[in-house]
Every structure is written in structure tokens, then in C-alpha cells.
Amino acid sequence: MMNRRWVLDHYPQGAATKDIWRLEDAPIPDLQPGQILVKTRWLSLDPYMRGRIAPGANYTAGVAPGDVMQGGGMGEVIASAHPGWKVGDLAESMEMGWQTHAVLSPDLPGAKATNRVPEDIPPQAALSWLGMPGLTAYVGLTEIGRPLPGETVVVSAASGAVGQLVGQIAKLMGARVVAIAGSDEKLSYCEELGFDIAISHRDPEMAEKLAKACPEGVDVFWDNTGGVIHDTVLAQLATRARVVVCGRIAVVDKPAGEDIGLRSSARLIVTRARVEGLVVFDWWHKRTEAIRHLQQWHAAGHIRYREDVLEGFERMPEAFLRMMSGANIGKQLVKI
Amino acid sequence: MMNRRWVLDHYPQGAATKDIWRLEDAPIPDLQPGQILVKTRWLSLDPYMRGRIAPGANYTAGVAPGDVMQGGGMGEVIASAHPGWKVGDLAESMEMGWQTHAVLSPDLPGAKATNRVPEDIPPQAALSWLGMPGLTAYVGLTEIGRPLPGETVVVSAASGAVGQLVGQIAKLMGARVVAIAGSDEKLSYCEELGFDIAISHRDPEMAEKLAKACPEGVDVFWDNTGGVIHDTVLAQLATRARVVVCGRIAVVDKPAGEDIGLRSSARLIVTRARVEGLVVFDWWHKRTEAIRHLQQWHAAGHIRYREDVLEGFERMPEAFLRMMSGANIGKQLVKI
Numbered sequence: 001m002m003n004r005r006w007v008l009d010h011y012p013q014g015a016a017t018k019d020i021w022r023l024e025d026a027p028i029p030d031l032q033p034g035q036i037l038v039k040t041r042w043l044s045l046d047p048y049m050r051g052r053i054a055p056g057a058n059y060t061a062g063v064a065p066g067d068v069m070q071g072g073g074m075g076e077v078i079a080s081a082h083p084g085w086k087v088g089d090l091a092e093s094m095e096m097g098w099q100t101h102a103v104l105s106p107d108l109p110g111a112k113a114t115n116r117v118p119e120d121i122p123p124q125a126a127l128s129w130l131g132m133p134g135l136t137a138y139v140g141l142t143e144i145g146r147p148l149p150g151e152t153v154v155v156s157a158a159s160g161a162v163g164q165l166v167g168q169i170a171k172l173m174g175a176r177v178v179a180i181a182g183s184d185e186k187l188s189y190c191e192e193l194g195f196d197i198a199i200s201h202r203d204p205e206m207a208e209k210l211a212k213a214c215p216e217g218v219d220v221f222w223d224n225t226g227g228v229i230h231d232t233v234l235a236q237l238a239t240r241a242r243v244v245v246c247g248r249i250a251v252v253d254k255p256a257g258e259d260i261g262l263r264s265s266a267r268l269i270v271t272r273a274r275v276e277g278l279v280v281f282d283w284w285h286k287r288t289e290a291i292r293h294l295q296q297w298h299a300a301g302h303i304r305y306r307e308d309v310l311e312g313f314e315r316m317p318e319a320f321l322r323m324m325s326g327a328n329i330g331k332q333l334v335k336i
Numbered sequence: 337m338m339n340r341r342w343v344l345d346h347y348p349q350g351a352a353t354k355d356i357w358r359l360e361d362a363p364i365p366d367l368q369p370g371q372i373l374v375k376t377r378w379l380s381l382d383p384y385m386r387g388r389i390a391p392g393a394n395y396t397a398g399v400a401p402g403d404v405m406q407g408g409g410m411g412e413v414i415a416s417a418h419p420g421w422k423v424g425d426l427a428e429s430m431e432m433g434w435q436t437h438a439v440l441s442p443d444l445p446g447a448k449a450t451n452r453v454p455e456d457i458p459p460q461a462a463l464s465w466l467g468m469p470g471l472t473a474y475v476g477l478t479e480i481g482r483p484l485p486g487e488t489v490v491v492s493a494a495s496g497a498v499g500q501l502v503g504q505i506a507k508l509m510g511a512r513v514v515a516i517a518g519s520d521e522k523l524s525y526c527e528e529l530g531f532d533i534a535i536s537h538r539d540p541e542m543a544e545k546l547a548k549a550c551p552e553g554v555d556v557f558w559d560n561t562g563g564v565i566h567d568t569v570l571a572q573l574a575t576r577a578r579v580v581v582c583g584r585i586a587v588v589d590k591p592a593g594e595d596i597g598l599r600s601s602a603r604l605i606v607t608r609a610r611v612e613g614l615v616v617f618d619w620w621h622k623r624t625e626a627i628r629h630l631q632q633w634h635a636a637g638h639i640r641y642r643e644d645v646l647e648g649f650e651r652m653p654e655a656f657l658r659m660m661s662g663a664n665i666g667k668q669l670v671k672i
Contacts, residue, residue, distance in 0.1 A: 245604045268581045268613035275611035277604035 005099035015253040018317040037079040044072040044127035045323045045332035069098040090117035092126040110284040128331035129305040137165035138290035139283040140244045145220040149174025157224035159186035161331035225250040241273040306330025341435035351589040354653040373415040380408040380463035381659040381668035405434040426453035428462040446620040464667035465641040473501035474626035475619040476580045485510030487555035495522035497667035514549045561586040577609040642666025
């Protein structure tokens with residue numbers, strides 16, 4: 001039995017292309033005590049991965065050429081040298097990687113741990129609304145954004161894996177939700193989710209429509225995109241607004257020097273707004289709290305979600321590029 | 337007896353010029369119960385005033401053409417209809433205005449109150465290190481920046497009214513201080529104050545020198561200027577840095593659309609940095625706490641300061657332009 005895996009061939013210049021990865025087969029190492037062997041069933045595609053394939057310093061170590069591509073996934077235990085895990089258990093881990101078989105150490109701390117997948121949900125939910133994207137939305141809203149009932153929350157990439165949850169949790173917290181997305185289908189989905197207003201970032205009147213949607217300004221801005229959307233919303237912050245800087249998919253492929261736009265110091269002073277970067281891996285100690293809330297909200301019918309599924313391990317690069325280009329609606333996954 | 341006063345003639349287009357104000361004489365109104373009449377001795381010039389003479393929305397009401405120019409000052413009570421104030425008392429207030437005689441209501445709340453000037457200090461200190469700039473530096477560092485011993489604090493406009501205090505209080509909190517200023521004389525003054533390193537923002541190698549001065553990144557950035565300095569420092573934030581956005585004198589005269597520079601979302605995510613606007617008038621409830629600390633530090637020989645004094649009420653516009661152009665070192669004041 002061999003492990004089929006995607007390794008990074010070379011760093012991308014600008015936007016990623018399929019040829020930066022290559023498929024290879026490798027033997028599966030023997031398990032050490034405390035390890036398990038997992039056969040991958042679902043792999044997750046997330047924008048943070050773009051940072052992992054850049055040579056520059058980031059918040060954690062990246063993927064070097066020749067390394068297996070990093071990524072979260074879930075699968076079934078097919079061999080175990082860990083007393084707490086048995087063959088047939090379902091396991092989820094950020095350490096899965098783009099490979100058909102992963103040797104995991106369940107007891108590693110924090111975001112390196114292996115988690116059990118609850119039995120009563122579709123198993124891929126552990127990579128989506130009940131997994132890392134759900135935790136991101138939960139901690140970003142409850143710890144940083146903290147919308148009050150009646151406040152206005154603007155979320156960019158609102159139909160995406162994180163955005164769809166941010167809007168719904170903000171609604172559960174009593175806020176008005178103004179969604180920003182980029183296609184008619186995405187905007188329709190935002191309306192289906194019960195968001196109050198959905199605005200296209202491709203609309204030349206985006207700023208005017210946002211102002212109309214937020215007559216008293218933007219209290220919480222959840223920024224998944226950066227770029228022009230970021231500038232437009234920052235210009236309309238309310239006093240004491242909170243901005244959760246979570247993603248920058250609109251500008252992530254650009255060299256730092258090209259990432260230009262309105263500087264925000266005037267609005268930040270006038271509004272006393274707070275801006276704070278969010279890296280969900282810092283908040284892993286909140287995982288149990290988040291998951292209990294998410295499960296309870298879901299059981300009560302409050303959490304809806306979409307997945308955007310490609311089938312076949314060979315399609316991992318295609319899925320990555322699909323997510324980076326914004327072609328997906330909801331959580332991008334690959335079923336193995 | 338007449339009140340001589342500077343009124344706003346018209347809003348400036350771009351940078352302020354002397355002709356936007358005009359001098360006029362007006363009768364002094366009779367005192368109502370609870371009011372005092374103060375003969376101005378010292379007037380303060382502060383960058384926040386630039387926001388007050390712009391027509392756009394700001395955090396507080398501005399000066400309309402025909403109004404007396406707003407500004408803080410101190411003086412001597414020459415008539416009183418308030419039981420707690422008597423002729424000869426020294427009074428300081430943000431409500432003084434650019435005028436030789438001010439009718440004040442000492443019991444107004446918060447930043448509108450009239451404060452007594454301590455007897456054991458030069459009275460103009462109530463406009464400088466023991467007044468609003470001192471409060472700004474104190475609350476910005478203790479409530480927002482919160483430098484830990486051994487952390488690195490970068491302060492821009494480090495020789496100015498606020499900057500000179502930020503650096504000294506940061507040193508008292510045990511931090512390393514890297515000062516940014518714009519002339520040899522200012523840099524020398526920063527070194528006299530005991531700041532660890534002083535860098536010119538006119539140096540084409542500012543970024544390299546900053547990197548060398550902050551080998552582990554910038555833990556706290558006190559931003560008084562915005563502009564290129566802001567961009568340069570933001571690119572070097574350490575993980576969990578705190579940025580106090582206090583001023584934007586480098587870009588304040590520019591229309592919002594021209595205030596462009598590096599967008600910071602990449603650094604903010606990677607570092608989880610927090611950026612927060614500071615308006616000292618929100619923190620007036622901390623005034624007593626700040627003043628007690630400042631007095632005690634001063635008494636112990638830890639607080640040094642410079643004042644940049646012009647003499648003569650007729651020189652108010654000149655003093656304002658001097659401050660806005662950065663020609664002053666330390667607190668800009670006018671002695672009446």
C-alpha cells in the first residue's frame with residue numbers, strides 16, 4: 001500500500017497555478033506508539049493555504065518545495081498504535097495534508113491535535129461549519145467583533161466558508177447583517193441565509209449602496225478580502241467600530257508593495273475604531289466552546305451552510321485554484 | 337474692556353494659511369451664575385485643531401466661519417459668579433478659545449470643565465506635560481499600547497508635545513524607545529530625553545535603520561503622523577503588536593482620497609496586531625489618575641519637556657502654522 005500525495009514543486013510567482021504541485025507515491029511509514037494511520041476521505045481547501053506556499057515569513061512554518069502540501073482533512077482510522085483510537089474511528093486534523101494516507105499523532109497540542117468527528121453530522125462538517133471555519137467565525141465575532149443587538153455587521157466574501165457562518169452567527173447575536181459578495185448566485189444565497197441586505201462588490205455603486213444599507217455606519221466589519229472592499233467599508237465605520245481583519249483573498253496574490261489603497265488613519269481616529277488581525281489557530285482553546293454553540297444552533301435549525309465539492313484526489317490543485325478565484329460558494333472541499 | 341479674539345474667516349483648502357482667521361474685538365458678556373471670567377495668559381496649539389476647521393464630520397463639532405477659534409488655554413480669574421472660584425485663581429480649560437478673555441462654566445462635564453492649575457508648576461504645564469498632551473500619552477500607553485518591560489515602542493513625531501511624553505512614559509514602563517523625528521535638533525533632543533535610538537524620517541534608509549533598531553519587530557507603535565512613517569512601521573510590526581493611531585499630521589492637509597499608502601491587512605493578520613484610534617477626550621475620566629502619575633514622575637526627575645513659545649496674541653495663526661509644519665520642538669504655546 002502506497003501513499004499518494006501532492007508535494008509542492010516550487011513557490012508560485014503571483015497567483016498559484018496547477019504546476020506548482022506534483023503528485024508522487026511514497027511508502028507509508030510504520031506507526032510509532034501513540035500514532036494512527038488515517039485513510040483520507042475529505043480534504044479541505046482554505047485561503048490560509050496561500051500563505052503556506054509563500055517563501056516569506058508568516059505566522060507559522062510553511063511548505064517548502066518537496067514537502068507534502070499542508071491542509072486539514074478527515075478520514076477513517078485504518079491502523080492504530082494509540083490506545084484511545086481504533087480502526088473505523090473517524091478522525092479530523094489540520095495535520096492531514098494533501099495525501100491519501102496520513103500518519104497522525106492525536107495527542108499533539110492545540111491545532112496539531114486529531115479530533116473525533118461527531119457521529120450525527122455529515123463527516124465533512126468537521127472541515128466546515130463545525131470545524132476550523134466555524135471556529136473562526138465564532139471566536140472572531142464573540143471575542144473581537146462583539147456585535148450588540150441592533151448593530152450593523154458588514155461581512156465580505158459573505159457566501160464563503162467563513163462568511164456564511166459569520167453572517168448567521170451575527171444574526172443569532174441580534175445584529176443586522178449586510179453581506180458583500182461577487183455574483184448573482186452568491187447574493188441570492190446570502191438572501192436565502194436571511195442576511196438583511198446583499199451588495200455586489202462588482203457594483204460600481206457599492207459605496208453608495210453600502211451607505212444606504214448602513215445609515216448609522218458600520219459597527220462591525222468582518223474583512224475576508226482586503227482590497228477595494230476593505231477601503232470602501234473602512235470609510236464608513238461608525239464610532240467605536242470593530243474591524244476583524246480575517247482574510248485578504250482579494251489581494252493575496254499581489255506583492256506587498258502593490259497592496260495599496262486608502263490609508264485608514266483618519267477614519268480610525270475619528271471613529272476610535274479597533275482593527276485586529278485574526279488567526280484562528282491562536283484560539284484553539286475555544287474549540288470546544290465554539291463547537292458546542294455551533295451544534296446547538298444547528299440542531300435548532302439556525303445554521304445553514306453550503307459546500308462546494310469536487311470529487312477525486314487528483315483534483316486538489318484545481319480545487320485550490322477554484323477557491324482562490326472565488327468560483328466556489330460555501331466551503332470548498334474535495335471528496336477523496 | 338473688550339475681548340480680542342480670532343474667529344475663523346473661512347475653511348482652508350488644503351494646508352491652513354494665516355488668512356483663514358481674522359482678529360476682531362467683541363464686548364464681554366455679563367457673567368451668569370456659575371460662570372467665571374478668565375484673562376488668558378497662555379494658549380495651546382495642538383494638531384487636533386486642524387480637524388476643527390474642516391467642514392467634514394469629525395468626532396466633535398467644529399468651528400464654523402464666524403466662530404471663535406477653539407483651543408485650550410490657561411489664565412487668571414478676573415471676575416467670578418461661581419462660589420468655588422475667586423479672583424486671582426489660575427484656571428485651565430479646553431474651552432478657552434483663541435481670545436484674550438473667556439467666560440467659562442467650570443462645572444461643565446468632562447473635557448468641557450475648567451480645571452485648577454497646580455501652584456507648584458509653571459502654569460503653562462497645565463497645557464503641556466501636565467495637561468491634555470500628558471493625558472493623551474498616559475492613557476494611550478496604559479490603556480491601549482500597554483508596553484511590557486523589554487518591549488520596543490516606536491513613536492513618531494517623538495520630539496513633539498505628545499511624543500516627548502510617550503517616549504518617557506514608555507521608558508518608565510520599562511520599554512525600549514525608538515524615536516522617529518525630522519531634524520537633527522529634534523533627534524538630538526530625543527537622545528537627551530534618554531530614548532534608545534532616534535531615526536530621521538527624512539533618511540532614505542529609514543526602513544533599514546528601523547529594522548536594525550527593532551530586530552524582533554515593533555511591539556507598540558505610537559503613530560502621531562500617518563503617511564510614509566505609518567507604512568514603514570506597520571511593515572515591521574511584531575506578533576501581537578499594538579498600534580495607537582493618535583495623529584496624522586503628515587497627511588492631515590490632504591483630501592481623504594489622496595491619503596494613500598501601503599494597506600496593512602497582510603501584516604495585521606500575520607501579526608494579529610491591534611490598531612485603535614485614540615481620542616483623548618474620551619478618556620477625561622482618567623485625568624486625575626494621569627495627573628497624579630505625571631506629577632509624581634516629574635517630582636522624581638523622570639519627566640522632561642520642551643515648550644516652543646511664541647509671545648503675543650496676534651501670533652496665534654503663526655503659531656498654528658508653525659506647529660502644523662513641524663517647526664516646533666515640544667509643546668507649541670503662545671504666551672499672551
